Amino acid sequence: MMVINLLGLALIALIVWWFWLYKPNKIIANNNEVLIEVKDGVYSPSSIQVSASQPVTLKFMRKDQSPCSETLLIPSLEISEQLKFNDITQITLANLSQGEHEFHCQMRMYRGVLKVV
């Protein structure tokens, strides 16, 4: 029983580390332009680094039919877009201030972060 309990606690520690403590590497956008695939519950890439010195172009290619994936929100920039299915929805952002901008779907199931440096 002791072993099982320790395994259980280790599993909890793993959940905490994997979902909350781990900081994924950021994809550095080439020319401040990035194609983001919206599929199977995730944005790929979901962690993007861009430069504040020039406009940023985010191209979302939605391949997930679920309504959950349809709405894209960037609350800090007051942006809300309906992503077209099987097509590219382009969002151009200019004059971004340095910092992190979270983007997500309506239910925050899809989540990503745009880091402006």
Added chain:
Amino acid sequence: MEKVSHSQQLIIEGAGCASCVGKIEGALKATLGVVSAEMNFADRTVTVSGTAKIEELIKAVESVGYNAKPIDDSSAIEALDEKEAADWAYYKKLMRDTFIALSLGVPLMIYSIVVGEMTVVTNLERMSWLVVGILTFAVMYFSGKHFYIGAWKSFKNHSANMDTLIALGTGTAWVYSMVVVFAPDSVPLMARHVYFEATAMIIGLIDLGLALEIKARGKTSEAIKRLIGLQAKTATVVRDNKEVQIGIEQVLLHDVVKVKPGEKIPVDGLVLEGHTSIDESMLTGEPMPVEKAEEDEVVAGTLNKSGMILFRATRVGKDTALAQIINMVKRAQNSKPPIGRLADVISAYFVPVVMIISVLSALAWLNFGPEPAIAFAIVSATTVLIIACPCALGLATPMSVMVGVGKAAEAGVLIRNGEALQTASKITAMILDKTGTITEGSPKVTDIVLAKATDENEVLQLAASLESGSEHPLAQAIVESALEKNIELLKIKAFNAITGFGVEARCDNKELLFGNDKLMKLKGIDLTGFVGQAQSLAKEAKTPMYFAVDGELAAIIAVADPIKSDSISAIKRLQANGIRVIMLTGDNKETAAAVAKKAGISEFLAEVLPEDKANKVKKLQESGEIVGMTGDGINDAPALALADVGFAIGTGTDVAIESADITLMRGSLHGLADAIAVSKATLRNIKQNLFGAFIYNVAGVPFAAGVLYPFFGILLSPVIAGAAMAFSSLTVVSNANRLRWFKAKEH
């Protein structure tokens, strides 16, 4: 005609290698009017600059063996059609998945109810359950594949969502059941249960819930569909002296557009030729058609009623007033009021927390539970994962906001964001600017008191003829009044304006005088018996003016900026809601007092400058009031900006609508009461949804973990948990949809 250079983007299909790039770029650059063409091979898009039309670009790409379609260039209507088609296809797929899963799940459920135990003891039972296990796996693959792929992708991405919970719950149940089938000896005899029916039923029920949710969600966006439906699909433009019919997304700035009677105006513009009347009710709420002639503005989405016109496009595509209104509504529908922020924070941690609770629950059963502890642990861990529903929590606020903002838009109220929606529901004091807000904003003739004259129309004809030479706003009101009655103006001679007194002229061999009492005294006109009448008109917030013909008083003509027909009832509605209504105006005290009294307002401030209005807002806020300010959006800008909620009375064609928190497209103050009523109803709906979602999860998760078992011997079945989860988000969406039937009560 001037050609406008602009940038267009195409998505290329069929480009499989880097060498295709050169071919496509070359074909595009060879097209007349193309300045530059750059292809991004990574995402198969090409950006083209120049004056070439989109059809020519597509043709050029096709000529070298590829297909192309414009990006972000489909009209909103096409996008909506595509979205509906995609939703319908997904709904059908989910219903098919549901049918497959329940075809196995329901018979297994019935068997478990009839027979009771689904245990593995004999070899025959092992073989039978192996077959069922394989069939369940097929269900997991065909009907639930998206859950497992989503969960795996999310896991790799260090995130967790609803798919994670479903995949873990159903996966655990299936794996445990297969262990029992393949290695029954590794499990205590009492715990040799299989849970294939739970896996199949949960997948089926959640697919069904998702399918029904898609249907319900479709209804939440009805308002935006209606707005998009106002847009024309095609336009007739005159290019190279030829009329061409094109999609509205292809209309260019400065194009000359032709619109026949009965057609919708496709883009914003200025009339070049023709005369017509246009129904602008979709933007202004004004049912009467508006006359349009040369140099008048026409707005996309409005309906040309009578004549044929040619106009020059001044705003196209996303710049038209209608497109901006649609965008504003869309943005607002997806913005969150502060009340939803807590749910957002919880959503971010929700799934991992549920996973931890699931592990703790399994450990608790294993440590303290009765035999077969392993079976209890599996059931409770699975049920916890399955019952928790982050979707209900995540959907609670946005669904209500979506319907509420849409509902407001239908009533001609444009709400800028969720915060404005929430604050509007808490307003305790409302400041109303007088001119143009409570009143019409344009002076009109209100009374003609006859003295020597006997015919009102004759008086109006002579007075208007005389005043037609004057620039004064009050004079304009008299001229307009005559024109409205189709009274012909006469020629006047010897016109003379006496500053501060009035005007005089000769007309039809009559000596005419029009002005204030000072002018009458100056010219020796006897006012006996009429001064009292003039004073009582002044007390009614009207400006009385004397009209004399040939040295005798003919009539008193009173001009006023009349209170809008429905201002009084709208103000009553606000007051009935416990809102303190205050009127502010730059006018004199006498006029202000008269207008306030007539409008049923007891608090007013007269002779105020714009900055004084802002100070009044500040003072009210300091005294603890939540202040709404209503004005025309331009003169009242400082006060509108300072107020907790700024309401702009706009025509909807004014792009300045962006500056207000809430814009009333109708001129009526009922829009104000409607906005507050809708915001209150929406907030109530959000609270119901959040309460339901919180209570469901807070009560459901411990219940699933088995907290009731020690007291009542109750342990929830994973199948019931699956059904509860599937229908919890559906309940939230359906409750939000109830708002669609909300009607603001007009008192």
